[in-house]
Amino acid sequence: MNIQVSIQEDAFSLADGYEQTLAQRTDIGALVCFTGLVRDFNETPDVTGLTLEHYPGMTERTLEDIGEQAWQRWSLQAIYIVHRVGYLAPGDPIVRVLVASAHRREAFEACDFIMDFLKTKAPFWKKEHSAQGEYWVKERATDLDDAARWA
Known part of the structure; x- marks a missing residue:
């Protein structure tokens, strides 16, 4: 399995993950990337x-x-996940998921699956800051519905 995971405070470039995932690989026909801002x-x-x-x-x-769950469901060549923590401003990249496979459909579905479960299962807590003050963001029913569709 080729799964890379990083949790970091430092910003990442929108190019991060591409070169590491594609390095000297000729079996990759699709690379799907999601970047959350x-x-x-x-x-x-x-x-x-x-x-x-x-x-x-x-x-x-x-x-x-x-x-690993995505790896078992689809035929994949690589998964790269990076998620930031700490203080972030509007427009900052917060999460990046890259999925490589021989075929596009598998890469799209696996990337979608990873994001759905990252949103509902990963132990992250988000506090938003606004002119009205600070508040903890609550879990959304729509995120749970998105994850439930993979059952």
Whole structure:
């Protein structure tokens, strides 16, 4: 299995993961990438930033487990997951998932699967900052519905 997981405070480039995943590989026919960005709206219309906390060790293991589940469901060549923690401003990249496979459908589905389970299973806590103050973001029913469709 070729699954790479990183939790970091440092920013990542929008090119991160491509070269590592494709390095000297000729069996990859599709590389699907999802990059999540911090929005300036969510529960309030004026989000000024957010702080992400995580459970060190457990978070990495959870992301590895999610990657392993995707690896078992689809025929994949590589998975690359990076997630930031700490303070982030609107427009900052927060998460990146790259999935490589021989065929596009498998790469798209596996990437979607990983994001659905990352949103519902990984131990991250998000506090949003706005003009009205700070608040912890609650779990969304839509995220749970998205993950349930893979059962």
